[in-house]
Amino acid sequence: MTSPGVTLSGSGQIAGEALFSDLRLRLVGGGWTCLLGPSGCGKSTLLRLLAGLDTGAVFTGTITAEDGLPLAGRVAYMAQEDLLLPWLDVRGNVRLGAHLRGLAPDGPRSEALIARLGLADHAEKRPSQLSGGQRQRVALARTLMEDRAVVLLDEPFSALDARTRAEMQELAAETLAGRTVLLVTHDPAEAARMGNRVYLMEHGGLTDMPPPPTPAIRETGHGETQRFGEALMARLRAA
Amino acid sequence: MSGAGRISSGVRSEGASSPRPAARDPAPSRRWRAVAQAALVTLVLLALWEGLVRLLALPPFILPGPLRVGRALIENAGLIAYHTGITAVEVALGLVIGAGLGAATAIGIAVSPLARAFIRPALIVTQALPVFALAPILTLWFGYGMASKIVMAVLIIYFPVTSSFFDGLMRTPQGWLDLGHVMGATPRQAMWRIRVPAAIPSLASGLRLAAVYAPIGAVIGEWVGAAGGLGYLMLLANGRAKTDLMFAALIVLALLALLLYRLVGAACDRLTARME
Numbered sequence: 475m476t477s478p479g480v481t482l483s484g485s486g487q488i489a490g491e492a493l494f495s496d497l498r499l500r501l502v503g504g505g506w507t508c509l510l511g512p513s514g515c516g517k518s519t520l521l522r523l524l525a526g527l528d529t530g531a532v533f534t535g536t537i538t539a540e541d542g543l544p545l546a547g548r549v550a551y552m553a554q555e556d557l558l559l560p561w562l563d564v565r566g567n568v569r570l571g572a573h574l575r576g577l578a579p580d581g582p583r584s585e586a587l588i589a590r591l592g593l594a595d596h597a598e599k600r601p602s603q604l605s606g607g608q609r610q611r612v613a614l615a616r617t618l619m620e621d622r623a624v625v626l627l628d629e630p631f632s633a634l635d636a637r638t639r640a641e642m643q644e645l646a647a648e649t650l651a652g653r654t655v656l657l658v659t660h661d662p663a664e665a666a667r668m669g670n671r672v673y674l675m676e677h678g679g680l681t682d683m684p685p686p687p688t689p690a691i692r693e694t695g696h697g698e699t700q701r702f703g704e705a706l707m708a709r710l711r712a713a
Numbered sequence: 714m715s716g717a718g719r720i721s722s723g724v725r726s727e728g729a730s731s732p733r734p735a736a737r738d739p740a741p742s743r744r745w746r747a748v749a750q751a752a753l754v755t756l757v758l759l760a761l762w763e764g765l766v767r768l769l770a771l772p773p774f775i776l777p778g779p780l781r782v783g784r785a786l787i788e789n790a791g792l793i794a795y796h797t798g799i800t801a802v803e804v805a806l807g808l809v810i811g812a813g814l815g816a817a818t819a820i821g822i823a824v825s826p827l828a829r830a831f832i833r834p835a836l837i838v839t840q841a842l843p844v845f846a847l848a849p850i851l852t853l854w855f856g857y858g859m860a861s862k863i864v865m866a867v868l869i870i871y872f873p874v875t876s877s878f879f880d881g882l883m884r885t886p887q888g889w890l891d892l893g894h895v896m897g898a899t900p901r902q903a904m905w906r907i908r909v910p911a912a913i914p915s916l917a918s919g920l921r922l923a924a925v926y927a928p929i930g931a932v933i934g935e936w937v938g939a940a941g942g943l944g945y946l947m948l949l950a951n952g953r954a955k956t957d958l959m960f961a962a963l964i965v966l967a968l969l970a971l972l973l974y975r976l977v978g979a980a981c982d983r984l985t986a987r988m989e
Binding site: 526 | 886888889891892893894895896897898902903906907910911913987988989
């Protein structure tokens with residue numbers, strides 16, 4: 475699968491007021507783009523526009539994929555809440571896409587994903603029997619099961635404790651390699667660690683913040699990653 | 714089961730504690746104590762009743778004592794069983810049909826805004842009308858047999874089932890619907906595979922109410938005009954000043970209603986536990 479770059483450009487209004495104007499968000503084809511900003515700045519709105527979800531905003535502009543094909547049907551979505559259905563077990567949740575579309579699930583593939591994400595011992599458990607980190611791993615497996623070229627992540631790690639978050643970032647970087655990923659986050663350290671491209675969203679506009687030359691995913695304690703994270707933090711606080 | 718174990722396992726418990734609610738499965742000793750308590754309270758109340766009747770020397774056609782009622786219950790066991798059977802069938806059929814119609818209506822108005830615009834106001838108007846006031850008309854239309862009582866029970870439980878299930882269907886967490894949308898589920902697929910299962914606990918609370926209302930509907934129907942059933946038996950006994958038989962029928966009716974409530978409640982608990 476080749477994962478195209480995706481560009482969103484245009485303006486958005488909520489209740490007659492501009493949320494963002496003449497904005498241009500370009501997702502790296504086959505890489506990670508991080509969209510960093512304070513709560514309520516409209517970054518989730520951009521992600522939801524790309525996902526084709528209701529935003530409550532009026533968007534005038536275009537969303538195009540580099541390969542010229544429509545984006546619809548090529549997107550997977552993962553949110554801050556794991557969105558696991560409590561009446562399905564782990565296996566059922568991983569296979570949710572096929573279940574919802576009324577298709578037969580790809581059994582071997584889902585079993586392989588469950589095993590790869592370390593959930594083999596939990597396949598028959600209900601979400602309520604899992605820890606927060608395990609639940610988010612199931613959500614990642616469900617996202618991978620969709621096998622889409624573009625993956626939209628809306629703060630998927632922000633509710634996790636520090637250690638689990640770092641593990642999940644590594645697992646996501648490894649398993650989503652080669653896909654076009656948009657990660658919306660309010661955590662500068664996360665953006666510094668994960669992004670091939672990092673945008674800062676403030677006052678309805680985007681600033682391209684060039685990340686260090688080291689390829690993502692970067693080590694947390696690494697000097698230039700840390701300095702980049704601090705620079706992002708300073709910009710956020712000044713905003 | 715130890716609370717300390719659950720706390721120490723913390724946020725990242727890999728060995729996942731099993732958080733089945735303990736309240737659904739009380740320890741046997743506690744359950745027995747509850748039964749013993751209920752039995753004791755009942756005995757005390759019965760003793761007070763008997764004492765009051767004797768103390769005030771009330772005539773049995775005004776208020777028979779519990780011993781007299783018990784005797785009437787035993788002497789008329791066959792008769793009471795026959796009429797209990799009729800009421801039980803009316804209530805059970807009313808419950809099944811009413812719950813089915815209510816659930817179908819809830820899904821229909823949840824799917825279609827047009828149906829919602831037409832049916833919801835009508836539902837509220839019918840709810841404002843006391844269903845009891847319709848009993849004579851229903852008897853006129855559906856006769857003195859079981860049908861008019863079943864219709865009565867259906868009417869009385871239709872609204873609570875419809876409205877609680879409908880509320881549940883309209884309160885599906887937005888995140889699940891977003892996920893379904895991105896995954897390419899059609900509205901129909903999202904309805905059957907996300908919204909309906911997510912609303913089962915709401916449907917269950919409607920069914921619990923229905924279990925309370927259904928016997929009321931059937932008995933009202935029997936009072937207005939019937940050839941059988943516990944409500945009919947009560948009227949018959951009343952007309953012949955057999956107050957003890959009337960009380961016996963009343964007690965059996967209460968037990969029937971209680972049994973129904975417990976059965977439906979247990980079924981709803983199981984259903985809800987599967988969904989949560």
